Amino acid sequence: MNDLHELFVHKLAQQYYIEQELVETLDEMARNTTNDRMSQGFADHRDETRTQVQRLEDVFAALDRPAEARDCAILDGLEEDRRELEAEIEDDELLNMVYLNAGMMTERVEMTAYEGLTTLGEQLELGNDVQQPLESNYDEEKSAFRELETLATAKDMKSLWDRLTPS
Secondary structure, three states: OOOHHHHHHHHHHHHHHHHHHHHHHHHHHHHHOOOHHHHHHHHHHHHHHHHHHHHHHHHHHHOOOOOOOOOOHHHHHHHHHHHHHHHHOOOHHHHHHHHHHHHHHHHHHHHHHHHHHHHHHHHHOOOHHHHHHHHHHHHHHHHHHHHHHHHHOOHHHHHHHHHHOOO
16 A cells, blocks of 8 residues: 555445444344344444445445455454453343443444545545545434434433442
8 A cells, every 4th residue: 555545445445344244233233132222223223334335335436446345453343342242241231231332332433434534535635426425424423323322321221220330
C-alpha cells in the first residue's frame, strides 16, 4: 500500500467485511435475546445492514473495483468476546446486557470507521457517488447507537440494572 487511495480501498474492504459479518450476528442476537424490544431492534438493524452492504458494493462500483472483503481484527475481537460470554452466562437477562453492550461497542466502531472513510474520501475528492452511500451508512449507525442508548435506560432494563447491581 503506497498511497491514500489504496488506504481508502483497504478500509472500505474492512468495512464491507464488518457489514457482511454483522448481518449474521444481528440475526443471531435477535433470535437469542429474551428482550422483545432488543430483539426487534437487532432484527431491524440487520435489515438496515443488508442495505448498507449494498451501498458499499455501490461504492466499489463507483471506484470501478470489484467488491472485496478484508478481515477486521476489531470486529473479530468483539465477536470472540461476545461468544465467550455467551458460553459462560446462563442468566438470560445478564446475557441481554452482553448483547446490549456488544451492540453499542460495535456501533461505535462502525461510526468511527465511516468517519474515517468519509474523511479519506473528501481528501481524495472521490465525489458524491462515493461519499453519499458512506454518509447514509454513518447516519444509520448513529441512529442504531442512539436506539441502544435509549434501550439501556428504558424502564424494562431498569429492573434488570437493579437486580444485577450489588447493594
